[in-house]
Amino acid sequence: MGDAKDLLCVDAPLSLKRRLIVPKKLLCGPGPTNMHSRVRDALSLPLLGHMHKEFAEIMDELQAGTKYLFQTLNKMTFALAGTGHAGMECCLTNLVEPGDKVCIVKSGIWGERCGDMVTRLQGIPCFVESGKLGNGIGIESLEKVLLAESPRLLYVAQGESSTGVQEDIAMIASASSTHKCIVIVDTVASLGGVPFKMDEWNVGCVFTGSQKVLGAPPGTALVSFGADAVQKYERRRTPVTSYLFDLANNAKYWNIEGFGPRGYHYTGAISSFYALREAIGVVCEEGLIETQRRHQDAATYLYAKLKEMGLELLVSDPKFRLPTVTTVKCPSHVNPLTVTNYLMDNFLLEVSGGLGPSKGLVWRIGLMGPNANRDTVDCIVDHLKCALKATGSSHL
Ligand SMILES: Cc1ncc(COP(=O)(O)O)c(C=O)c1O
Structure with a gap:
C-alpha cells in the first residue's frame, strides 16, 4: 500500500494495459491509403x-x-x-x-x-x-x-x-x-x-x-x-x-x-x-512516369467497370477527371452511406461518401499508391455489386 500522498485521482485505463490491435482494411477512399x-x-x-x-x-x-x-x-x-x-x-x-x-x-x-x-x-x-x-x-x-x-x-x-x-x-x-x-x-x-x-x-x-x-x-x-x-x-x-x-x-x-x-x-x-x-x-x-501511368490505367479500368454496372461518374468531361479519386454518382433511390457501411462491415473495404458539395451525391473511390492496380479495381467492383444487391440498392 502506498502513502496517501501517492494516491492518484485518475486510474490508468484498463484498455491501455493491453497491446493495441487494429483490423487490416483495404483503404480505397480518398486517403489515407495502404502502405507499401x-x-x-x-x-x-x-x-x-x-x-x-x-x-x-x-x-x-x-x-x-x-x-x-x-x-x-x-x-x-x-x-x-x-x-x-x-x-x-x-x-x-x-x-x-x-x-x-x-x-x-x-x-x-x-x-x-x-x-x-x-x-x-x-x-x-x-x-x-x-x-x-x-x-x-x-x-x-x-x-x-x-x-x-x-x-x-x-x-x-x-x-x-x-x-x-x-x-x-x-x-x-x-x-x-x-x-x-x-x-x-x-x-x-x-x-x-x-x-x-x-x-x-x-x-x-x-x-x-x-x-x-x-x-x-x-x-x-x-x-x-x-x-x-x-x-x-x-x-x-x-x-x-x-x-x-x-x-x-x-x-x-x-x-x-x-x-x-x-x-x-x-x-x-x-x-x-x-x-x-x-x-x-x-x-x-518504379519511376515517376510509370507511377503516373499505373494510376491512370487503374482509373480508366475502373471507369469501364462502373459503366458496365450502369453507374455514372460525377466528372462527365474526361479531361477534368482525377484518376486518384473517382466520384461515382449515387443513384437517387440509394442512400450512399448504407452501401459504404456494408462494404466496411462485410469486407473491411473503405469506399467513402461525398464531402462538402458532393455530400450525399456520390461515392468516392480512391486508387492510390499500392492500391492503384486492376486487381484492386476488380475487388472493389465485386464487393460493390454485392453491397448494392444486399442493401436492396441494386438498380440493374
Ligand atoms: C486536395 C487536398 N488538400 C488538402 C488535404 C488535407 O490533407 P490532410 O487531411 O492530410 O491534412 C486533402 C486531404 O484529403 C486534400 O485532398
Missing part, C-alpha cells in the same frame, strides 16, 4: 537523434526526392511534420500578408478551406468557380477574375478530392504569371498520380501530403517555394505569424543555401521522415 511494405518496415527502424549526421543524410535524400516528385530545382524544398493541412498553412502563412488579394479556384471543399485560412491571415479571398459541380475552371472565367481583382497569389488544388476534379495547372499557371500572380498548387490528392511539372509550368509554390499516392502514414507534408515566392517572403512588411512554419526557420533546419548551417528548429519527425523517404524511394524505383 518498404514504408511499413521503415517505421520500425531504430530512432536517430534529429541532429545526427545519419539523419541529416536522410533529410538530404528526402529533399532530393521531393525535387524529383515536384520536378523542380528550387532550393527552398523541404518536408514538414504535419499533415496536408500543414503544407497548406506553411505555404499560405509565409506568402499571404494582411491586405493581399488571393484568387482561389473553388471546385470543392479545399478552395473553401483555403478561403478560411486566407481570411485568418487577413488576406482578401476572391473566388473563381466553374459554375457546375464536377467541372474544372476554364481560361475565360479565370482571366476575368485575374483582370478584375489583380490578385498577388492564386490557390488551386490540382486534384479536388471532394469532387474528383482535376484542374489544368499548366493553363492556370501560365495565365496567372502573365498577371504577375504567384500560383500555389495543392497536390495533396494528385502528386504521383498525374503529371506535375513545377519548373516547366512556372508554379510559384506547391505542397503535398504523405498519405495518398505516396502511401506513407498521414503526418508529413512536402513543400517547395520558387524564387518569386521566396522573394515575396523576404520582402514581407510583417513577420510570419507562425514560428513553426516560418520559411527561414525551416530553411535553416534543412541546411538550405543562404539559410544554413543546419541548426535546431524542432525535433524532426524521425520515424515519419523515414517512412516518407521510403515512400518516395518506392516512386523512384
Whole structure:
C-alpha cells in the first residue's frame, strides 16, 4: 500500500494495459491509403537523434526526392511534420500578408478551406468557380477574375478530392504569371498520380501530403517555394505569424543555401521522415512516369467497370477527371452511406461518401499508391455489386 500522498485521482485505463490491435482494411477512399511494405518496415527502424549526421543524410535524400516528385530545382524544398493541412498553412502563412488579394479556384471543399485560412491571415479571398459541380475552371472565367481583382497569389488544388476534379495547372499557371500572380498548387490528392511539372509550368509554390499516392502514414507534408515566392517572403512588411512554419526557420533546419548551417528548429519527425523517404524511394524505383501511368490505367479500368454496372461518374468531361479519386454518382433511390457501411462491415473495404458539395451525391473511390492496380479495381467492383444487391440498392 502506498502513502496517501501517492494516491492518484485518475486510474490508468484498463484498455491501455493491453497491446493495441487494429483490423487490416483495404483503404480505397480518398486517403489515407495502404502502405507499401518498404514504408511499413521503415517505421520500425531504430530512432536517430534529429541532429545526427545519419539523419541529416536522410533529410538530404528526402529533399532530393521531393525535387524529383515536384520536378523542380528550387532550393527552398523541404518536408514538414504535419499533415496536408500543414503544407497548406506553411505555404499560405509565409506568402499571404494582411491586405493581399488571393484568387482561389473553388471546385470543392479545399478552395473553401483555403478561403478560411486566407481570411485568418487577413488576406482578401476572391473566388473563381466553374459554375457546375464536377467541372474544372476554364481560361475565360479565370482571366476575368485575374483582370478584375489583380490578385498577388492564386490557390488551386490540382486534384479536388471532394469532387474528383482535376484542374489544368499548366493553363492556370501560365495565365496567372502573365498577371504577375504567384500560383500555389495543392497536390495533396494528385502528386504521383498525374503529371506535375513545377519548373516547366512556372508554379510559384506547391505542397503535398504523405498519405495518398505516396502511401506513407498521414503526418508529413512536402513543400517547395520558387524564387518569386521566396522573394515575396523576404520582402514581407510583417513577420510570419507562425514560428513553426516560418520559411527561414525551416530553411535553416534543412541546411538550405543562404539559410544554413543546419541548426535546431524542432525535433524532426524521425520515424515519419523515414517512412516518407521510403515512400518516395518506392516512386523512384518504379519511376515517376510509370507511377503516373499505373494510376491512370487503374482509373480508366475502373471507369469501364462502373459503366458496365450502369453507374455514372460525377466528372462527365474526361479531361477534368482525377484518376486518384473517382466520384461515382449515387443513384437517387440509394442512400450512399448504407452501401459504404456494408462494404466496411462485410469486407473491411473503405469506399467513402461525398464531402462538402458532393455530400450525399456520390461515392468516392480512391486508387492510390499500392492500391492503384486492376486487381484492386476488380475487388472493389465485386464487393460493390454485392453491397448494392444486399442493401436492396441494386438498380440493374
Ligand atoms: C486536395 C487536398 N488538400 C488538402 C488535404 C488535407 O490533407 P490532410 O487531411 O492530410 O491534412 C486533402 C486531404 O484529403 C486534400 O485532398
